[in-house]
Amino acid sequence: MKPIPPSPVPAGTPLIDSHCHLDTRVWEDDAGVDAVVARAHANGVSHMVAIGSGYGFESANRAHAVASRHAAVLASAGLHPHDAREFTDERLADMLGLRTRGPGIVALGEMGLDYHYDYSPREEQRVAFRAQLAAARELGLPVIIHDRDSGGETLEILDAMAAWETGVLFHCYTGDTAYMEAIVARGGYISIPGIVTFKNGDVMREVAAKTPADRLLIETDSPFLTPVPFRGQKNEPAFVGFVAARVAEVRGTTPEAVAVLAAENTRRFFGF
Ligand SMILES: [Zn+2]
Ligand SMILES: [Zn+2]
Numbered sequence: 001m002k003p004i005p006p007s008p009v010p011a012g013t014p015l016i017d018s019h020c021h022l023d024t025r026v027w028e029d030d031a032g033v034d035a036v037v038a039r040a041h042a043n044g045v046s047h048m049v050a051i052g053s054g055y056g057f058e059s060a061n062r063a064h065a066v067a068s069r070h071a072a073v074l075a076s077a078g079l080h081p082h083d084a085r086e087f088t089d090e091r092l093a094d095m096l097g098l099r100t101r102g103p104g105i106v107a108l109g110e111m112g113l114d115y116h117y118d119y120s121p122r123e124e125q126r127v128a129f130r131a132q133l134a135a136a137r138e139l140g141l142p143v144i145i146h147d148r149d150s151g152g153e154t155l156e157i158l159d160a161m162a163a164w165e166t167g168v169l170f171h172c173y174t175g176d177t178a179y180m181e182a183i184v185a186r187g188g189y190i191s192i193p194g195i196v197t198f199k200n201g202d203v204m205r206e207v208a209a210k211t212p213a214d215r216l217l218i219e220t221d222s223p224f225l226t227p228v229p230f231r232g233q234k235n236e237p238a239f240v241g242f243v244a245a246r247v248a249e250v251r252g253t254t255p256e257a258v259a260v261l262a263a264e265n266t267r268r269f270f271g272f
Contacts, residue, residue: 005229007043007241008255014263015244017048017237018191019110019144019171019219022066022073025055026223026234030069036222037070040237046072046263048237049270051144052098053078053110057086060095060105067103074272076144078109079128084120087128096135106270108136109144110171113157116149126157133161142167142269148174155182164188167269172221173207180207184215189269191217194227194235197246209250217269218243218262 009015017040027033040048050073052063060077067075077095079087098105111132113125120128136143145168147154158168168188172195173180180190190211196204208216218240220227226235227242244262245255 004039004043004238008245009044009241009259010256011044013044013256013259014046015044015241015259016218016263016266017045017220017222017240018169018217018262018266018269019051019193020048020222020237021054021059022048022050022222023055023059023062025062030065033066034069036236036238037066037073040240041072043238043241045237045240047074047266047272048072049074049076049106049266051078051110052076052095052105053144054080054082056083057091057095060098064098064102064105074106074270075103076107076109077105078111078132078144080110081112081114081125081129081146082117082119084125084128087124087131089131092131092135096139099139105141106272107142107144107167107169108132108139109169110146111143112146113150113154114146114148115151115153129157130161133157133163136166137161137163140166142169142271145170146172152179155186158186169217169269171219172225174204175207176203177207177210180211184212189215189217189265191219192243192247193219193221194225194239194243196243196250197228205246205250208247213261214265216247216258216262217266218247218258
């Protein structure tokens, strides 16, 4: 792998990747995951949220295991809409048991609706989504939302389930400015991924420019959506400073300022 150039965010600045997948199914084994965490630290990343969702129900256990080894890694637990066909109440109850073990979990998710890929039938996606929202509400945990082409149905379900009180974060936000404003008006948060660096990322750049400063987070969504100038390489949390830099450009501020405000928002949202 190529050496990573110095981060555009000055060393010592709070810098958090609010969403990455440190699953051994992506990074082969624990040693691979630990190397990714070490490279993130070397590039000034103070904390990262390892998403326990996206690679089946076992993702939650794997994210929790990484958080158990690294104080700088926080874990979530959830079932991705792609995997909704795996959902049962018993498995959800099992997963929620992670709350009281070791470092615990800071949120439920990612969860939601993905009508772009439709890897699971839509009705099964809705059932898994509602059940996780009900659990989050009962336990007072914030939720991380994955929403792709749901045509506003994600918002309807969040409204119907009164999910906003415990905290709602739209990760890898790909909607437009009007949808962002609807989320923010309800008290939600927006996380901007590396798409903001892409040539065709104009809509994302407009959203990144207009999201209120107290609702904006940044993420890599590693191993996907590798930011410029690392296209073609597997994405990892070490690159999150480059997302901060592009967001700073469109907001007319410094990478340091964006890193600081996003880190503050991430801590407030997840409560650490
Ligand atoms: Zn997602
Ligand atoms: Zn993700």
